[in-house]
Structures are given as C-alpha cells and as structure tokens.
Amino acid sequence: MIQTTRLLLVDDEKDLLELLVKRLTRNGYKVDSAESAEAALVLLKENYYDVAIYDIRLPKMDGITLLKETKTIQPDSEILMLTGHGTLETAIEAMKLGAFDYLTKPYNLTELELTINKAINNKSLKEKNESMRKIIKQQNEFQIIGESETLTEVINLTKRIADSEVPVLIDGESGTGKELFAKALHYWSLRCDEPFVAINSGALPEQLLESELFGHVKGAFTGANQDKKGLVETANEGTLFLDELGEMPLPVQVKLLRFLESGEFRRVGDVRERKVKVRIVAATNCNLEKEVAAGNFREDLYYRLNVVRLTVPPLRERKDDIPLLIEYFLKKMNHSQKKLSNEAMEALKQYHFPGNVRELHHIIERGLLLATSNYIEVEDLLIKAKENQSRPSLTFDSLCSLEEVEKTHIKNVLNKTGWNKTKAAEILGISLRNLYRKIEHYELVEV
Structure with missing residues (x-):
C-alpha cells in the first residue's frame, strides 16, 4: 500500500466518519474529512487527493453535485460514492459522471478498503498509460532534422x-x-x-x-x-x-x-x-x-x-540541411515518392529563406499542390517573387544611423507586401505586435 496516498472522506454521520478516519489512518493512509460538501470544497481547493469518498445524501449540496465540482477542480481524483437511501439509478448517474465505484450502506469496512485499493490501482494504471502514450507520441513527432x-x-x-x-x-x-x-x-x-x-x-x-x-x-x-x-x-x-x-x-x-x-x-x-x-x-x-x-x-x-x-541558426546558414528537411517533409506529408528536380533543389539552395524552416515547409506544400508529375519543378515552388521581397535593396546618398536603415528597410518591406503586416512581420523576422510598435515609432503611413 502506498504510504503517501491521500484520501478525502465526506459524510454527515459524525460517528461513522470518525471511525473511518481512524481505521484508514491506522492502515497508512493520509486522511482528511468533512461533514458537508461545502467544507469538502474548501479542502479540495487547498490539497490534492488520490481518492475521495462521498456520501450521496448530504445536507444542502448533495454528493452528486460534489462529485461534479470535484471533477472540475481535480479531474484525476478517483471518487467512490456511498449510498444508504439512494436508488440504483442514482448510483448509475454517479458512475456516468465519473465516479469509480459505489457502495451501499451498511457496507463492510474490509470491502471499502478493497475498493479504495482498486481505485488507487486504477489511477496508477491510467497515469502509466498516459505517460506511455505521451512518450510514444513524442518519439513519433519529435525530431530535429539536420x-x-x-x-x-x-x-x-x-x-x-x-x-x-x-x-x-x-x-x-x-x-x-x-x-x-x-x-x-x-x-x-x-x-x-x-x-x-x-x-x-x-x-x-x-x-x-x-x-x-x-x-x-x-x-x-x-x-x-x-x-x-x-x-x-x-x-x-x-x-x-x-x-x-x-x-x-x-x-x-x-x-x-x-x-x-x-x-x-x-x-x-x-x-x-x-x-x-x-x-x-x-x-x-x-x-x-x-x-x-x-x-x-x-x-x-x-x-x-x-x-x-x-x-538557433537561420536556414540560410545551414543550407546543407535543406535536402534532409525536404525528405522529412515529403515523408511526413505521405509523398515519399515525390522528388525535387535538380533545378528546383538548386533554386532552394540559392534562396534566402526569410521565413526559415517554416517557410521551406510551406514551399514544399505548395510544390506538391502544383506539381503535375512525381517531380517538383522550379516553377512549382513560386519563390522568385519572394526572393525579391526578402532582400530589398537599400541605397543611401550619405552615411546614416542604424535607425534610418531600419526605418527604410521596414518601409520597403511594407510597400513590397502591399502593407500586408502579417506577411511583412514574417519577412522581417519579428512579431506582428513588434511591427505595429515600429510602425508607430517611425510614424510610417501607407501611400
């Protein structure tokens, strides 16, 4: 039995509650108790519980409502319901709402402890399965290519x-x-x-x-x-x-x-x-x-x-990785049979890639869409216009400050993108919010 397992007991029968707390504490559990749902909610907001045990019939807020609240506050807690007056329909409702199991009063204390252990084992199994699922997903999706x-x-x-x-x-x-x-x-x-x-x-x-x-x-x-x-x-x-x-x-x-x-x-x-x-x-x-x-x-x-x-280096500083990235993207998009022509591959190696690896991914997506054979050609990539936008020429008649260079460059990119701020921010390599701030700072206006 796990010594750190923490339980919450909620029952308005004080004598029974005290008996359960003593019995379960003696068996190594850490136990908190409450005589009302309202008091239980206070404890739930302050502590985490592996298993909660609720009487269905409670004053004011009943056990079913408390179950719903608990699943909002602590969705991973396993919950057992105790009923002495409810019907089978009430117990079934509790199970549909996420209760692990229910016991009917009067119940055997040994039976209660066995059910608690089952709830703990079920919780542990779910956690292991979730952990394994995440690890498998990470292995399938997490790769650095290059x-x-x-x-x-x-x-x-x-x-x-x-x-x-x-x-x-x-x-x-x-x-x-x-x-x-x-x-x-x-x-x-x-x-x-x-x-x-x-x-x-x-x-x-x-x-x-x-x-x-x-x-x-x-x-x-x-x-x-x-x-x-x-x-x-x-x-x-x-x-x-x-x-x-x-x-x-x-x-x-x-x-x-x-x-x-x-x-x-x-x-x-x-x-x-x-x-x-x-x-x-x-x-x-x-x-x-x-x-x-x-x-x-x-x-x-x-x-x-x-x-x-x-x-992290920009793609233009690691162009030897471009073929590996393309192979990865084609495989990921279930188009392993597709290839780039030598001319298309050379064009990509000469391209500036203002949007880096993300832009390469989008270019390959576009190439797949436009290609009419198993080979993606240069014209399928549609990158010439982008190349011109990515490196606008800056000419100055005299020496000037870095601020003037930045202002002129931002203005050129905005003009060449038709003041498409999202596209301009991507080319400039800054966030959209940062671009708005610079437009305001430099008092740039669309003409």
Whole structure:
C-alpha cells in the first residue's frame, strides 16, 4: 500500500466518519474529512487527493453535485460514492459522471478498503498509460532534422544542459525552430515524463496573460466564475516554455522575475502563496539587449533568464540541411515518392529563406499542390517573387544611423507586401505586435 496516498472522506454521520478516519489512518493512509460538501470544497481547493469518498445524501449540496465540482477542480481524483437511501439509478448517474465505484450502506469496512485499493490501482494504471502514450507520441513527432556543423553545435549544447535546472534563453529568427529546441531541452532530460507547457507571451493582453500563467481565484475579475490553475502549476516538475518573451508586458515581467527567484507565486486575486518546481525556457526573435535599452524589457529579468543561451541558426546558414528537411517533409506529408528536380533543389539552395524552416515547409506544400508529375519543378515552388521581397535593396546618398536603415528597410518591406503586416512581420523576422510598435515609432503611413 502506498504510504503517501491521500484520501478525502465526506459524510454527515459524525460517528461513522470518525471511525473511518481512524481505521484508514491506522492502515497508512493520509486522511482528511468533512461533514458537508461545502467544507469538502474548501479542502479540495487547498490539497490534492488520490481518492475521495462521498456520501450521496448530504445536507444542502448533495454528493452528486460534489462529485461534479470535484471533477472540475481535480479531474484525476478517483471518487467512490456511498449510498444508504439512494436508488440504483442514482448510483448509475454517479458512475456516468465519473465516479469509480459505489457502495451501499451498511457496507463492510474490509470491502471499502478493497475498493479504495482498486481505485488507487486504477489511477496508477491510467497515469502509466498516459505517460506511455505521451512518450510514444513524442518519439513519433519529435525530431530535429539536420547534420550541418552549425546545427550540430546547438544540438550538442542542448544535450549538455538538458538536465540542468537553470533557465535557458533561446534566440533566433522566426521559423528557425526555437520551440523544437525547447522541447529537446525537456524530452532529453530526466523530467521528460513530466509536463511540457507552452504559452505565447505576446499573444494575450496583460491581465489574461497573468491569469494564464499564475491562475486566478473565483471573483478575481469579471468572468472569473471559478478558481483556475495557472500554467506554472500545470507545469510543476516539468518545463514551462515562454515563447515571444520580448513581447511580455512589463507588469507581468515583474511577477515572472519574482517567480524565477523563489518558485513562489500567487493566483490573481488570491492572498495565499503557492510554490512549484518548474524549469523555465524562454524564446525570442527580437534583440533583448536593445529592448532593455529602450525600456521595454526589464534588465534584471533579462540577466536572470540569460544564464544559458541557445542561438538557433537561420536556414540560410545551414543550407546543407535543406535536402534532409525536404525528405522529412515529403515523408511526413505521405509523398515519399515525390522528388525535387535538380533545378528546383538548386533554386532552394540559392534562396534566402526569410521565413526559415517554416517557410521551406510551406514551399514544399505548395510544390506538391502544383506539381503535375512525381517531380517538383522550379516553377512549382513560386519563390522568385519572394526572393525579391526578402532582400530589398537599400541605397543611401550619405552615411546614416542604424535607425534610418531600419526605418527604410521596414518601409520597403511594407510597400513590397502591399502593407500586408502579417506577411511583412514574417519577412522581417519579428512579431506582428513588434511591427505595429515600429510602425508607430517611425510614424510610417501607407501611400
């Protein structure tokens, strides 16, 4: 019997409740008890339980309602229902709602203990199956493709630091595969069986991002109808990947720094401190040093995260990997019989790839769609126009500042893409939010 197994007993018959607590505690379980569903809900929000045992008939909120609430708060807990007055239909309803089993009062204590053990074994089996399912899925889907010297250096460094607990900052242009290396840090480490949780730091407004990261309590803000666990709790013992780190709002940066320093945090609207153990991996395609100088990113957070840095090379710096990547994409898309003509392969090796590996994937998808034989030809790739956009010429009559170069380059890309900001941001290798900020800073207008 697992000594750390934690049980929650809920019954309004006080004498029976005390008897059960003594018996189960004596047998090595850690047991909490409550005489009402309301009191049980308080315990459920503060502690995790492997198995909960509820009497169906309780004052005010009944056991069926408590079962529903529990599955929302702790969906992995196994629940046993006790009924002395209910009907078979009530027990069946409980099973449909996720109860593991039910016993009818009066029941034999030995029978109860056997059912608890079955629930524990069932929970353990589900956890093992889920872990195995995730491992198999990772083996099937997780691959870093390439043998070039520049990529191999990054792969080797990733393997060396995978088991470390220190934060890692991954930088590189958009589409180079930064999240893939974040997953490598996780799945090549001893924490590979624990959660890998990712969030785009620039995709959400400040309040929503804070709530997603740290969770919130009921009533913390409009629409917070129940307590919610944040991603730092979900990632406990595993890895939290913060993509687009440079776009994180400053107030959330403050809270992230505090969490990095102590492992402690508060849910939005809560006063209680919580603590978890999470490895933080962050990624950015912007120049954080420049963002720090501009006051858009906290210097102390930058140094706290920049303990180890991985720089993922752009595809134009590892063009020897292009044939391997194409072979991988064709196989993944179930078109292994298709090949690129020599001319098409040479055209791709000469291409600048502003969108990097992600763009190559899209080009191959397009080539497959347009090809009329088993060979994908140059004209099927449609990359000439993109090549012209990727490297607009900059000419200046006199020496000028870096700001002027950036302003002119951004303006050229916007004009050549017809002010398609999403496309322009992809070519520039920056986030859409960052592009909007630069348009405002340089007072650029469409003409």
